[in-house]
Amino acid sequence: MSTHLFTLKNTNQKRAIQSLGLKKSLAKFQTLVKMPSKTLTKWGLSVLVLRLKKVIFL
Structure with a gap:
């Protein structure tokens, strides 16, 4: 369960960095x-x- 949450958090961070x-x-x-x-x-x-x-396809 914690691994799934960690993966989700990383994905959200990556999306936030991309949008920024x-x-x-x-x-x-x-x-x-x-x-x-x-x-x-x-x-x-x-x-x-x-x-x-480059930003879009990170």
């Missing part, structure tokens, strides 16, 4: 979008997309 990471990435994305288009390069967007994918 996703919120941070989305905040960065919103900040980038607000910047002038000159500073918003394809490279910057691709790095951000990779970070979002």
Whole structure:
């Protein structure tokens, strides 16, 4: 029984960490979008997309 609770707790912590990471990435994305288009390069967007994918598929 205690093992099951421990596993459940770890799963919930992992989900919380993922959602927190996703919120941070989305905040960065919103900040980038607000910047002038000159500073918003394809490279910057691709790095951000990779970070979002990494957070989602942890």
